[in-house]
Amino acid sequence: MSRGTSHVSAGKTRFDEIYDEPDPRAYFRRLAPLEYEIPHHAQAVFRRDLAHRAAAHGSGEPVTVLDLCCSYGINAALLNHHLTLADLYAHYTAPRAQELSVAELIVRDRRFYAARRRADAAPVIGLDAARHAVGYALAVGLLDEAYAENLEAGPPSEQLRAAVARTGLITVTGGVGYVTSRTFDALLGCAARPVWVSAFALRTFSYEPVRAALAAHGLVTESDPSRAYPQRLFTGPVERDHAIAQTVLAGHDPIGLESAGRYHARLYQSRPAPR
Template sequence: MLDEPTFDEINDAKANMDHIYDQADPRAYVRELGSVGYAIPTAAKPILQQLIPELRTKPDDTVRVLDLGCSYGINAALLKHDLTIDDLYDHWGLPELNRATTAEIIAQDKDFFAGLEPVENIEVIGLDVAENAVAFAEQAGLLDLGLTLDLESSPLPEAAREDLAPVDLVTSTGCVGYVTEKSFKELLPALTEGHGPWFANFVLRMFPFDAIADTLDEAGFVTEKLDETTFVQRAFASAQERESVLEQLIDQGIDPTGKETEGYLLAEFYLSRPREDAARKPLGRLLTAQDPDTTIIDHRGAKPFAQ
């Protein structure tokens, strides 16, 4: 049996982009991630849009979403509005914003997002360790509430429990690897006070999901994986990152042939639900048919590193 690496060891294989995650506004974020075709929020959106109606008792019910690793409110923007991440790249990448202050960008965004027609009756709570990013997303009107917490090293504050109790859907699109079962253990008592939410996690293939699934299982949740479907997160940032990730996958017994070897970091989808919900409608019936295997989306001209 292969030794399972730690998440820290796996993260070492990836390019370090920590410098873009907690700035006062998203300009550096969209410049750097746009250059490598970061696409997972757009790839995840159709899946999440199929889950949201299932969580409504009545058609006009508000669905409350907790977005883990919310950053600057990207998933909130896409779920609330008819937007893709490419639209946000264009919006925050306008040349005239190069000399704008963060206050000017926030003022513009409050008007911009408030003027868009909402496509989903949802509220989004964002949780992230990045204080500046969360503050931006709140002030710009993307998050209904932002929580700056590090649940890997600190307990959930008592004051947050009331905010989390009504949550219907917990989402993540790439934070597993930084977030482990420790954060889920901290969240579960608050999230299950009222009813059992659903957990929709998009997880890079090189990060084992077993410990999180086991934690959720102990709390009465069943985890299903969407088989034979992978989602493009982004292109590799360098040849070195490509080789390091391929080596990490192979060391774990995961075959990257025809997948990561094509030049992209790929994620898989896991849905965890209360046992009775999973029994009522298995994942295969819940989602409309997905194209098997990976659809490579080369966003904004990002070029994968060839073999």
């Protein structure tokens, strides 16, 4: 997820030291004890939405996915490979992985992902302000294109604009709050074909500004208020209390969810309005 310009309040623990490393080993080591799991829940959703997007606007060509706040390409790994999030934790926290140089790990990971590539793999464009992270994902073959740009701070480059014009589905699991409606507005402004958006957003944030930005581009957003997806454990009582307060401010009930010790997210799915 991007850490270029943060709109997240001070009560949420930051992990800046793990988001722009040359490879994802520190990321998985740090988040494993916190049981970070939202990409696991997104895996089936994104695969299903990709299939529905292809069927709804089918041209016979693969649908290009843009993963917003893509980090080390984890969503792309789960979308396009015969892998689970548990597999990735095991792969990157294993003792053997810690012995390798970055260059050796990249060589190993190219083989690792190539051997597990799905026959129906979709083209994936990665966007994140974390330059080293997207560079790794591109180097090991998880991303077809990678852009280290911060759309909260400036407009998209011409190269990114051209990439978004080929996009049919935008996905995001960990970025809402770090990116705002400004980024979504910039991306949809580059669209040249019908774009769907599938976003998991923590319940500590209001999604309404993003919903409004997408509506301005003709997208209708739906979400099931009764469904919540666990994201990770809190780092301690300070983060827990802050999250509970923010969840209430965002209009959600934290009882049994945030109050039980974990962040939770909602899924928001945006589609072009019926004509």
